[in-house]
Amino acid sequence: MEIREEYKLERERYLSKVMTHHEFYTWLNEKIGLNKFHLPFNITKQMLINSTDPHFRDIPLSICDAGDSLVRGKATRAGIWGWAISDSVCCLKTLARNIINEVNK
Secondary structure, eight states: OOHHHHHHHHHHHHHTTSSOHHHHHHHHHHHHTOOGGGSOTTSOHHHHHHOOSTTOTTSOHHHHHTTHHHHHHHHHHHTOOSOOHHHHHHHHHHHHHHHHHHHTO
């Protein structure tokens, strides 16, 4: 199955609440090849550890916005079009949550 078709199906599952926000963006990160080595340089592990908000809202949104071109480029190269900056922010915040979950194991 082509990535665009797979993306549409998974997004529909997410929008129908068959999968959670976290599950969808974890899946998407894996599909576009976004991993802990792609966390923007201005987001440090210490910032994530020090965050007191489960959604990292205490980390300025501008920091995640700065990672948009990297994430958007990976999505486009993977064959996903119609990307919004909010998709990049959700991918990065999910990546951050997964990093923290690893640290806390």
